Amino acid sequence: MKRYATRQIRNVALVGHSGAGKTSLAEALLHRAGAIPRMGRVEDGTTACDFDPEEHKRGISLSLSVAPLEWRDHKINLIDTPGYADFMGEVAAALRIADLAVFVVSALDGVEVQTEEAWDMARALAVPRMVFVNKLDHDRASYDTTLAQLRDRLGSGIAPLELPIGAGAGFRGIADLLTDTAHVYEKGVPHTEEIPDDMEELEHQVHDNLVEGIVVADDAMLERYLDGDVPGVDELERTLHDGIAAATVFPVIIGSATREVGIDRLADLLVEIGPSPLDRPVPIVAGNGDEPVRTDVAADATGDPLAFVFKTIADPYVGQVSLFRVVSGTVRPDDHLVNSRTGGDERLHGLLTMRGKEQQPTSELVAGDIGAVSKLAGTMTGDTLAPRGKPVRIDPIEQPEPTLALAVIPHTQADEDKLATALHRLADEDPALRIERNDETHQTLLQGTGETHLQITLEKLTRKFGANVDTEPIRVPYRETITTAVTGVEGRHKKQTGGHGQFGVCVIDVEPRARGEGFSFASTVVGGAIGRSYIGAVQKGIEETMSQGGVFGYPVVDVGVTVTDGKEHSVDSSEMAFKVAGRLAFRAAMAQAGPVILEPISRVVVVVPLDSQGDVMGDLNARRGRVQGTDTTADGRQVVTALVPTSEIQRYAIELRSLTGGRGRFHAQHDHYDVLPPHLVDAVRREVTDEG
Ligand SMILES: Nc1nc2c(ncn2[C@@H]2O[C@H](COP(=O)(O)OP(=O)(O)O)[C@@H](O)[C@H]2O)c(=O)[nH]1
Numbered sequence: 001m002k003r004y005a006t007r008q009i010r011n012v013a014l015v016g017h018s019g020a021g022k023t024s025l026a027e028a029l030l031h032r033a034g035a036i037p038r039m040g041r042v043e044d045g046t047t048a049c050d051f052d053p054e055e056h057k058r059g060i061s062l063s064l065s066v067a068p069l070e071w072r073d074h075k076i077n078l079i080d081t082p083g084y085a086d087f088m089g090e091v092a093a094a095l096r097i098a099d100l101a102v103f104v105v106s107a108l109d110g111v112e113v114q115t116e117e118a119w120d121m122a123r124a125l126a127v128p129r130m131v132f133v134n135k136l137d138h139d140r141a142s143y144d145t146t147l148a149q150l151r152d153r154l155g156s157g158i159a160p161l162e163l164p165i166g167a168g169a170g171f172r173g174i175a176d177l178l179t180d181t182a183h184v185y186e187k188g189v190p191h192t193e194e195i196p197d198d199m200e201e202l203e204h205q206v207h208d209n210l211v212e213g214i215v216v217a218d219d220a221m222l223e224r225y226l227d228g229d230v231p232g233v234d235e236l237e238r239t240l241h242d243g244i245a246a247a248t249v250f251p252v253i254i255g256s257a258t259r260e261v262g263i264d265r266l267a268d269l270l271v272e273i274g275p276s277p278l279d280r281p282v283p284i285v286a287g288n289g290d291e292p293v294r295t296d297v298a299a300d301a302t303g304d305p306l307a308f309v310f311k312t313i314a315d316p317y318v319g320q321v322s323l324f325r326v327v328s329g330t331v332r333p334d335d336h337l338v339n340s341r342t343g344g345d346e347r348l349h350g351l352l353t354m355r356g357k358e359q360q361p362t363s364e365l366v367a368g369d370i371g372a373v374s375k376l377a378g379t380m381t382g383d384t385l386a387p388r389g390k391p392v393r394i395d396p397i398e399q400p401e402p403t404l405a406l407a408v409i410p411h412t413q414a415d416e417d418k419l420a421t422a423l424h425r426l427a428d429e430d431p432a433l434r435i436e437r438n439d440e441t442h443q444t445l446l447q448g449t450g451e452t453h454l455q456i457t458l459e460k461l462t463r464k465f466g467a468n469v470d471t472e473p474i475r476v477p478y479r480e481t482i483t484t485a486v487t488g489v490e491g492r493h494k495k496q497t498g499g500h501g502q503f504g505v506c507v508i509d510v511e512p513r514a515r516g517e518g519f520s521f522a523s524t525v526v527g528g529a530i531g532r533s534y535i536g537a538v539q540k541g542i543e544e545t546m547s548q549g550g551v552f553g554y555p556v557v558d559v560g561v562t563v564t565d566g567k568e569h570s571v572d573s574s575e576m577a578f579k580v581a582g583r584l585a586f587r588a589a590m591a592q593a594g595p596v597i598l599e600p601i602s603r604v605v606v607v608v609p610l611d612s613q614g615d616v617m618g619d620l621n622a623r624r625g626r627v628q629g630t631d632t633t634a635d636g637r638q639v640v641t642a643l644v645p646t647s648e649i650q651r652y653a654i655e656l657r658s659l660t661g662g663r664g665r666f667h668a669q670h671d672h673y674d675v676l677p678p679h680l681v682d683a684v685r686r687e688v689t690d691e692g
């Protein structure tokens with residue numbers, strides 16, 4: 001590939017709902033530009049951007065991928081992203097390094113949930129945006145409906161630049177509203193014609209829409225327009241250009257990825273009006289710890305080299321590959337930079353450009369360009385590499401909260417040996433994945449953003465690292481306690497087995513303590529009825545019993561114990577005997593002291609559209625939840641806060657998604673422990689194993 005200056009680079013993220021045609025559009029752009037000899041198909045698993053077996057199996061993209069192409073003396077770095085709800089973290093990463101986001105919207109399905117979600121993310125980051133309405137060759141495609149939805153759901157500034165000529169199978173070209181010309185396609189190649197007569201009226205009408213969409217970006221022009229003064233084409237184009245860069249105007253163009261209609265026009269537009277890295281300085285944090293200074297750094301190829309790692313790929317053979325954007329300066333193979341988070345030195349051994357999974361060595365990458373490097377020593381996604389002595393950071397990428405978890409159990413010892421490393425490597429590659437060991441329930445937990453995410457993780461675990469696991473539901477960390485005080489309970493351990501016997505007697509009082517106060521132990525034994533070390537042994541026996549499980553088989557908490565009396569034998573007593581006596585006394589006392597199971601309660605905050613608030617609150621009630629309050633966000637969504645038993649929301653990620661058509665979000669956090677209602681105790685109690 002030729003060398004390109006920063007101003008000739010375009011970093012373009014393709015985003016939108018799953019199935020809209022992003023990966024196909026990337027393929028069509030690569031094909032039109034001659035970067036690939038023939039068009040692959042998503043269905044056949046032959047596209048440049050979907051390359052993982054897990055992606056082929058499902059026919060959907062699961063992680064972002066980068067594919068560069070050359071068009072009219074420019075280098076366009078396409079960043080294809082997944083559109084599936086579980087993988088929005090990948091979209092967040094792509095939006096952080098793109099200078100323009102092309103929203104691909106299917107003219108068949110319209111504006112879908114994940115498109116709106118990604119639009120909100122792009123708006124929050126002030127990323128310039130445009131829309132490509134795809135699949136216009138489809139029989140059920142409707143441009144009018146789609147355009148109306150774009151206006152309705154994405155807000156002001158939607159500026160349709162084009163109209164389709166022909167519909168469904170008869171879709172054959174594009175009318176350009178700014179220049180009043182028709183472009184008719186044959187096998188992906190366009191020729192220019194007059195606008196068909198029967199379209200003229202419609203064209204006028206949409207042209208007015210276009211002008212309205214553009215003039216909103218410029219207050220003075222909007223005022224003149226409202227006074228009846230319609231701006232000329234030149235003025236419109238200039239305003240359009242400024243409006244795109246300012247992320248206030250969003251041009252809409254049209255086509256068909258699989259039929260390769262409108263692809264050249266998209267590429268032209270990216271080159272002509274797409275912002276270059278020069279237009280988009282990157283916010284950085286400079287300075288050492290105490291007094292961080294926030295500034296912007298320009299994409300200056302002669303400046304200090306700075307690289308931002310936005311993606312890590314774990315390859316079991318090659319090792320780790322880090323994808324980065326050169327924020328400023330120029331990087332070359334064997335350059336030394338420092339990881340600003342760790343302070344560790346990193347040498348950029350081989351410098352690469354990526355196209356999907358293919359890697360090409362490259363001799364330099366200038367400011368604004370995207371590349372990769374393998375085998376960095378200690379760098380993760382979200383890290384910044386900077387020159388030594390100039391620790392500069394770029395804010396890490398915001399990751400979605402894990403909302404669903406499952407527990408994994410290795411098949412064999414060999415699998416167990418591989419598991420920890422494999423999980424660690426997968427978590428390095430996938431910042432949305434969290435691994436946790438729960439010492440209370442003795443489970444290894446995978447936490448992710450949804451069922452598909454966790455499923456994919458398990459497949460990768462086996463495919464990439466050869467670790468085979470079973471899964472099981474998460475065990476709820478129930479506990480137990482007592483509700484009334486009991487006094488004078490005796491624990492007597494007496495055994496005569498041939499020679500040496502075992503003897504120990506203790507008498508205890510127990511009382512409930514407040515939630516969270518834990519265990520307390522005291523002795524009121526007087527007159528040396530039992531020795532000091534035996535009292536210690538009683539305490540040990542009780543503490544062991546509490547952690548092994550009380551009458552229902554769960555750890556016992558929040559109990560106060562007092563030893564009041566006891567008996568010892570000069571020959572047969574031992575610490576062991578008093579430990580056993582302590583256990584027996586505690587078990588007996590607990591059984592009389594109104595034992596209950598405590599269940600964890602989570603504080604759940606659910607954000608949903610107004611029209612599903614009723615359903616969501618009803619559902620929370622059905623889960624034994626107690627709604628604490630409701631609120632409204634700035635954009636009119638409802639925020640419901642509730643306390644819900646943790647056992648009832650283990651799979652809430654899946655259930656909320658179906659309850660709200662994917663429009664609901666939630667966050668759950670452990671809040672406190674509360675008594676499990678008596679009618680549920682039998683379903684929850686565990687076999688108590690007394691190995692007394
Ligand atoms: N008819 C038609 N189908 C398309 C078009 N673009 C993509 N598709 C199909 O839509 C499906 C989803 O496409 P894909 O590129 O994977 O969408 P993505 O999830 O947005 O990446 C695939 O079956 C494609 O063949 C198009 O322009 N017209």
Ligand SMILES: [Mg+2]
Nearest residue numbers: 022023060061
């Ligand atoms: Mg895709």
